[in-house]
Amino acid sequence: MSTYENLLFRSEDGVGIVTIHRPKALNALNAATIHELDRMFDELGSDDSIKVIIITGSGEKSFVAGADITEMQHMSAVEGRNWGKLAQAVFSKIENIPKPVIAAVNGYALGGGCELAMACDIRIASEKAKFGQPEVSLGIPPGFGGTQRLARLVGKGRAKELLFTGDMIDAAEAYRIGLVNKVTAPDELFNTAKAMAQKIMSRAPIAVQVCKAAVNEGLDVDLKSGIAYEAEVFGLCFATRDQKEGMTAFVEKRAPIFTGK
Numbered sequence: 001m002s003t004y005e006n007l008l009f010r011s012e013d014g015v016g017i018v019t020i021h022r023p024k025a026l027n028a029l030n031a032a033t034i035h036e037l038d039r040m041f042d043e044l045g046s047d048d049s050i051k052v053i054i055i056t057g058s059g060e061k062s063f064v065a066g067a068d069i070t071e072m073q074h075m076s077a078v079e080g081r082n083w084g085k086l087a088q089a090v091f092s093k094i095e096n097i098p099k100p101v102i103a104a105v106n107g108y109a110l111g112g113g114c115e116l117a118m119a120c121d122i123r124i125a126s127e128k129a130k131f132g133q134p135e136v137s138l139g140i141p142p143g144f145g146g147t148q149r150l151a152r153l154v155g156k157g158r159a160k161e162l163l164f165t166g167d168m169i170d171a172a173e174a175y176r177i178g179l180v181n182k183v184t185a186p187d188e189l190f191n192t193a194k195a196m197a198q199k200i201m202s203r204a205p206i207a208v209q210v211c212k213a214a215v216n217e218g219l220d221v222d223l224k225s226g227i228a229y230e231a232e233v234f235g236l237c238f239a240t241r242d243q244k245e246g247m248t249a250f251v252e253k254r255a256p257i258f259t260g261k
């Protein structure tokens with residue numbers, strides 16, 4: 001792994017843990033951090049030793065408190081558009097990397113922070129986490145995919161309420177509306193995320209990978225096309241050794257040993 005200024009990285013038992021680390025700005029995403037995330041996800045994508053990725057924020061208070069407002073303050077329209085496009089491309093890279101990505105949301109997930117969490121496959125929140133898209137208070141709409149991913153996750157009406165009011169919601173409300181998958185005590189957050197990562201890692205890797213691709217592809221197309229895509233990846237999995245192993249193990253009443261082949 002190359003060196004990073006605003007990200008910390010460690011690997012534990014096949015789980016890659018990426019920590020956004022800009023403590024002075026509550027881990028707000030400046031351009032340098034977005035570029036580092038881009039590079040980090042390229043490295044993680046090609047590192048076969050990493051099976052599942054967890055993203056979290058440094059410290060107790062914040063996951064990511066948004067895009068860095070001081071950097072955006074004096075941007076021109078063209079600079080704003082380019083900044084939005086850059087971060088959107090990086091978030092799409094995270095969303096589509098062929099490995100599960102879990103956001104362990106330890107505190108504020110506002111603006112670009114909420115958008116980063118939504119680009120992940122699964123969100124686990126500490127009871128102390130707070131979510132929101134406060135951009136309208138700054139004179140802008142969300143620009144890192146928030147208007148699109150929030151509506152897909154929580155539905156049009158709830159998304160519009162959060163987007164129009166800029167209100168912050170707590171973890172319990174985020175869970176109630178389906179923005180997060182689980183809520184845990186703050187000191188259980190990492191273990192809960194890691195336990196989920198390990199459970200996923202115990203399943204057939206190619207099957208998990210195609211589930212991710214099928215959900216992502218399917219949500220962008222009509223049901224008929226999504227179902228057709230599913231049939232293709234379902235069929236392809238019969239060419240894997242793990243399909244033979246999974247079904248043989250079931251018949252032999254033993255646990256499967258998957259190899260990712």
Ligand code: DAK
Binds near residue numbers: 065080
């Ligand atoms: N950017 C830069 N610095 C930030 C920051 C941010 N988003 N959030 C916090 N900080 C900094 C504070 O300025 C403060 O710095 P110092 O004054 O100590 O130097 C330090 O972090 C600690 O923050 P506070 O003192 O404010 O801490 P509090 O506990 O009092 O409040 C807070 C915590 C999270 C409620 C508050 O910091 C806050 O409201 N932060 C801003 C949250 C926010 O509005 N986030 C959304 C950012 S806008 C687009 C591209 C991108 C976007 C949209 C469009 N296009 C190109 C189309 C995305 C926009 C956003 O994400």
